[in-house]
């Protein structure tokens with residue numbers, strides 16, 4: 001019997017693609033030079049899509065596949081998948097939650113430590129021979145005793161909170177709802193929270209409600225001693241207001257894994273010393289990416305068997 005067709009929109013990597021080849025005939029959209037021609041040549045009756053990253057799955061693709069049943073997306077954030085179109089057409093969407101919590105939390109702490117202790121700058125100082133010629137590097141800061149405010153105390157936010165506590169930090173959070181069973185103070189207003197914290201960590205999904213949640217007002221409230229860490233999505237932060245605040249001393253620094261228009265990072269940010277920049281590395285370890293790929297595969301296989309999918313999005 002021939003294997004069912006699977007349209008692959010994003011390069012899931014050799015591990016997941018190899019596993020999918022066992023059960024599906026793969027159509028690698030991401031490798032096509034002419035994607036319109038590729039879609040036109042696709043066999044009829046495609047029921048399965050795999051995707052991920054910033055590629056997601058557009059309404060156009062969903063509507064070009066009248067038999068589509070499932071979009072299995074690599075990553076916990078699924079803002080690039082048009083879930084409204086999927087819902088309208090009865091297409092289920094899955095993501096890869098939980099398996100990346102510890103990794104993203106570790107990267108968040110690594111960013112905080114790098115920014116507080118000025119590790120990238122100190123590393124450059126040694127490499128450039130300045131330790132020998134100019135003497136000791138200036139004194140830096142530390143996390144101990146500081147307060148971190150987390151925007152988005154979800155699966156990853158809670159993992160960050162636990163690690164922050166291990167660094168003797170006080171944790172508070174902002175979300176739409178109070179979580180009274182959690183041992184942290186809740187703020188219903190991000191600006192009020194920013195005023196009270198040393199560190200603001202952003203780890204909420206990108207939605208119509210969260211876009212621009214770290215506004216000029218919030219950055220002003222964070223103030224000249226405050227630092228921002230964004231490991232969520234670039235569009236949660238007003239990037240122009242952030243550059244202005246960093247350049248003028250409005251806030252002390254920022255550590256950013258995500259940007260408004262990836263992979264473009266504004267020149268103004270790249271020139272600043274009080275920032276640490278990563279190329280969207282939050283979940284990018286061999287172990288975690290493998291676990292995410294496995295979950296993409298398991299969701300598709302479950303649906304193929306007629307079983308419930310493991311991790312449907314709400």
Ligand code: NDP
Nearest residue numbers: 077152153154155156175176177204205209231232282283
């Ligand atoms: P969860 O859904 O578990 O948690 C999201 C949290 O955000 C919840 O606590 C929710 O609380 C809060 N939230 C949702 N809407 C709002 C809002 N309008 N205002 C304030 N808070 C809000 O998600 P995860 O922790 O699994 O992942 C979070 C996000 O992190 C992902 O969507 C993804 O975009 C990003 N991410 C980035 C990675 C990277 O590589 N940098 C890797 C993995 C994830 P409440 O419902 O109470 O508002």
